[in-house]
Structures are given as C-alpha cells and as structure tokens.
Amino acid sequence: MAIAQVLALSSSTSSFVRTDRPKVRRAAPSRVAAAAAGATVGEPARRLVAAFDPAIPLASAVTPPSEWYTDPEFLRLELDRVFLRGWQAVGHIGQVKNPNDFFSGRLGNVEFVICRDAHGKLHAFHNVCRHHASLLACGSGQKTCFQCPYHGWTYGLDGALLKATRISGIKNFNKNDFGLLPIKVATWGPFVLARFDNFAQDTVDDVVGDEWLGSASDLLSRNGIDTSLPHICRREYIIECNWKVFCDNYLDGGYHVPYAHGALASGLQLQSYETLTYERVSVQRCESAPAEQEDIDRLGTKAIYAFVYPNFMINRYGPWMDTNLAVPLDATRCKVVFDYFLDESLLDDQDFIDQSLKDSEQVQIEDIALCEGVQKGLESPAYGVAIVSIRRLFIDRRL
Template identity: 85%
Template sequence: MAIAQSAAAFTSAVRFSRPRHSRAAPSRVAASVATPEPARRLVAAFDPAIPLASAVTPPSGWYTDPDFLRLELDRVFLRGWQAVGHIWQIKNPNDYFTGRLGNVNFVICRDANGKLRAFHNVCRHHASLLACGSGQKSCFQCPYHGWTYGLDGVLLKATRISGIKNFNKNNFGLVPIQVATWGPFVLARFDYGFSQETVDDVVGDEWLGTASDLLSRNGIDTSLPHICRREYIIECNWKVFCDNYLDGGYHVPYAHGNLASGLQLQSYETLTYERVSVQRCESAQAEQNDFDRLGTKAIYAFVYPNFMINRYGPWMDTNLAIPLDAARCKVIFDYFLDKSLLDDQNFIDRSLKDSEQVQMEDIALCEGVQQGLESPVYGVGRYAPSVEMAMHHFHCLLHANLSE
C-alpha cells in the first residue's frame, strides 16, 4: 500500500514537472527561493517515513528538473558548512584559491599574518570577479577598474573617484564568508549561522556530528601531503554520482573487476550518523611483493551533501561533487599520501592509474544512469535493503532540507 501511495504521488508530480530542457543552467540563486509548485510536488513524491524495504526511490525529476536544482542550491548548498578545498591550498600567508557554488563566487585566502579568511569574489564597484584560479597575492586588484582590496577584505584603493559624494570606503570592503578547517579540509558557510570568532569551536559538530570521532580515529590526517588534483566534468546530475558512491559496494563486482579483486566484498558494512554515512570493507590479502595500494581495510565516508573521503592503505582521496546544471556536475578528486612513500614514484603512478580506471568506469555508469533517468518510461526505482541504506539516508536528508 505504501508503495502504491508513493508511486501515485510520483505520477502526480511528474505530470507537472517533466522539464522540456533538462540541461538548462540554473538561474541566479536568491537569498531565499520560493518553491515552485512543480518542485514542491517532486519533493512530496518521496516519503522518508516508508521503511527501506518498502520504499521507492525519489522520482526522476529530482535528477532532471532545473527548478529542483535551484531549490537544492538554496536549501542544501547555501546553508550549513560545505567542503570547498584543503589546507595545502592555503598553506602559506598570501596563498589563495577561488571557487563557485551555484551563483556564489568565493575566494579563500591567508592574509599576511596567516589568518584564514574567505570572501565573496566580487568587486564592490561594478561587480567584476576579483581573482581567478589559485596562487599567491599580496592584495586583490580588480581587473576592470583597479579597485584594490587587502587580503583582510579592506578596500585599500578606489580609483578615479574624485568628486564622488556620500562615499565611505569602510563600507565598501569585501563581503566576508565564514570559513574554518577540520582536519585537512577547508569549509565555508554562506548563511552566516555563527560569528567568525566561534566557528572553530562548532564546525566539527555542525559538519560531522557524532561521526567526527570515528573519522579522526581512522586516519583522516592533516599530515598527509597533497599529491595531485584531478577534475572531471560528468554528464549527470550531481546526485547520480553520490548515489553511485552510496550503494554499499553493490556495483563493484559488476563494474570494477580489478577493484573487486582487491576487496573482501562480503565484509562490507554501512554505518549512518546525523549527516554522515560510513562504508567499511576489508581488503583481500595481497601476495608478498605484490603491488598493494589498498592496505588491509578501506573506509568510505560520505559527508552530506556532496563530499566523500576515502582512506585506504597509505592513501586518502576525496571527491567533491559540484552541480553545474540539472544534468551535469564537476567532480574534484584530491589525492593525499603517507610521507614514507613520497619518493616512490612508481607506486604513485601505478596507484593513480588504478584509481583513474575506477573513475572512468564510474563515469560511464553515471552517464548511462542519467540518460535512463531522462527516459519517459522511468519513474521511480527500489532500494536493495541489505546494501543501499546509505543511499536512502542521503535521500532522507535531502528531503528534510528541501521540505523546510
């Protein structure tokens, strides 16, 4: 009966929400987005109260509708702590990097005194972007008209303003964003939930909840040097990539033959916390002198809404899934390695090659799923209760945010 009710809700929702152009880019995100009726129906079509064994997945419109993505940007991504980078990007004074989330462009930097800061990457004169990419700067000078800001956000110079009236440069500094670190990760918050002076005291509890102790005990370590970054543009909704990550190893024996041979898949277990799910798996015993990048166990932590931390053997890598439009996302991979292996270039190259193979296999899966989601014959699916509990947990968290 519950399944029939949910399917009926989906049918009603999809009648009003099937997008004509699934790849339309999201519009500018306002401070608070009123929920369009089609998106509201899509949210309501998923019932988190139905037990996992009887539940149906969210309707395909969650993955194809541009208005639904706009709602996600407002209710999910621009509220609460978001992973935006790692500490090696801003290791030294004057280091900076930039990013974009929805309609928010931001810059993270360390000022000359080593203080971590973050700002909206927008000149207060005529809205030009101030900085791009990453590197080192002693100040931010607008490439449009030369207005110049310190790395503390203070307006240092406003050019050609003789004769201007009612202007106080103290009111035209860069607009700040809350920023903090947890372990090796840089986090930003765009909704001003706390004063900057208190963020370091609460960020762990806010971001990870009671999972923070488990992650700390499992080698999520600030001392692991950063090796490299790889970025992928994938033709799928950002949640398709997350769902693929959260299926409890369900797809591994079918899609990742080489990876499956290195894992004891029968040992897979899943733990769920407030905003985190953790999948753990033991590795197969490697023969002596064999190449072994996985070590004795692997831990895969998903931090809601879009950040993944993988710790295995001497490696840690992270995956950050950033929505670009309703059917396209960018996934950023960062690789970290134990110091003892930094000089073993052969080990590094072979490990990255194996990882790249897994990514290519996953990209093919995700892009195939997106095409299926856009088919008129697909509505909702089902969960495999023994393995897909983390995916269901993710969907329930989304529903809670989107229903606010």
C-alpha cells in the same frame, strides 16, 4: 531538506538527513543566499518534494522520482535549501598553506575566494568587486591584494578596500562601507570549509568538526582522516549527470563493485562490507584482500569510505587518502574534484604513486560510464521511480 531521505545504499544523497537532523527554527533566507539561489523557487519543485514520502518503511520504499535528477528548478531548490545552509567542503589546507595563498571557486551562483593574509589568518569572501560586479580572483596562487581587472579597485587579503579609482566628487563615500563581503570559513583536519548563510553563529575550528560531521567526527579522527598527509595531485572530471547520480553511485558501495569494478573487487573482501550511518555521514568499511607478492599494496588492510552530506566523499585506504567533491554545474552536469594525499614515507616511491593513480583512474573511468548511463536512463520516459535495495548490513550510530 530537499534531498532524498531513504537510509539505503542505492538511495539518494541525503540518505542520512530526515530523522537525524535536529529540527531548528530558521530565519528567513538572507538577500545574499536568496540571490545565490538564483530567484524564488517555484511551486513545481516544491510539489516534487511533497510527492516523495520519506516515512515509508524501508522495505516498502521507492527511490525519489527521476525529476529530482533532471529538473533545473529542483536544482535551484537544492542550492537554496541544501548547499547554501551549513558547512560545505570547498578545498584543502595545502591550497592556503602560506601567507598570501588563495584559491577561488563557485557554488551555484556564489563566487568565492579563500585566502590567507600576510599575518597567516584565513579568510573567505564573495569574489565580487563591490564597484561593478567584476570577479576579482581566478584560479589559485599567491597575491598580496586583489585588484579588480575592470576598474582597478583594490582590496587587501583581509577584505578591506584599499584603493577606489575615480571617486572624487562622489558624496558620502566611505571606503569602509565597500569592503569585500565575508563568508564564514573554518578548517577540520586537512579540509577547508565554508558556509554561505548569514545566520550562522560564530564558530571556531575545534567545534566545527562536530557541526559538520556530528557524532562521526571521532570515528573519522581515529581512522586518520584528520591528519595532514601531503597532497599529491588534483584531478577534475566534468560528468554528464546530475550531482546526486555521482553521490548515489558512491553510496551504492559494494552493491555494484563486483559487476563494474573487477580489479577493485579483487582487492576487497566484499563479504566484510558494512555501512554505519550517522546524522550527516555514512561510513562504508571493508577489509582488503591480501595483496599478491608482485602487486602493490595500495589498499592496505582496511578501506573506509565516508560520505559527508551533501556532496563530499573521503576515502582512506592503506597509505592513501583521497577526497571527491561533487559540484553541481546544472541539472544534468556536475564537476567532480579528486584530491589525493599520501603518507610521507612513500613520497619518493614514484612507481608506487604512478601505479596507484593509474588504478584509481580506472575506477573513475568505470564510474563515469555508469553515472552517465544512469543519467540517460533517468531522462528516458521509461523510468519514474524504482525499488530500494536493502540487502545490506546497516549499523545505525545516531546518538
């Protein structure tokens, strides 16, 4: 894997990968995966990986070099080796709740569309017309078919080519050969997952949780993360930092909270903070401080923050659940998508909702300032690598 492999809160995003992932034989990358990565990754990026030693004991370890957060070539390697292999969170089921619902997205060079056909079956496809490469769908909504805006080629929500314009006289044309290219799709709880490699075996939803979350799936289920809470809203942020900087900040957990998030820290009992590590998941847990009588009780009695490798975060606290998806845009920019979910009993309490979202927004503003400041420091000649802080309680749950 091409991400940092140090089991520490202040480490890089793949803190859970080196010893936890089983070693498997991989087939050569598919043409689709290779094209999605952009091109063959060069030797400089591979040398950056080779220069980092994940076997150094934690007490002596250093962080990955700053080039991991600034080098475009390294991001291409991550897209090929990390994002385009294995299950990735791409949305939530509320976006495709009803027949004919769809939403589109992009990961690296992969344009994709997720949809539910008229019979209620969930599908995912490369969002590219097979005729002249135009994108077919944009945004989200409802459609009974996808029609190319360029030449009018039309596809069903099952991916079949329904109409090809001006093809008379073309020899050996079989429209069955020109359907949309499929992508594997599944759901776990309220989340829609996709995988973009062509070598994944067929899977079903009742086992995808084990593939995606490993042995952490039971813990997350017991803490209400796989329940279908109503979706309240979505907020998106373009942040001037490498996607791993945002993830590092999340994994940093209680280390920076007392210094950067004063209001949040006052609602948590930080002495109770603990971290559990699994194969592909890190779970941070913390008890909440008793709310003052005049305050809203947004955090409940315990907060759980789950990081799912490589870029998905799930936060469950009180009646709320929110998710953060960090999508790389380039080597020094990312888009972070926040989705908020709330217990049905509070859907009519607009004051509670508004105040909770305001409090959450304050934390995001503070974190964005931190992340953008770190990115500038990583690009400075004054920084190369740093020590790893390990003064935390870690409970290793690898099975």
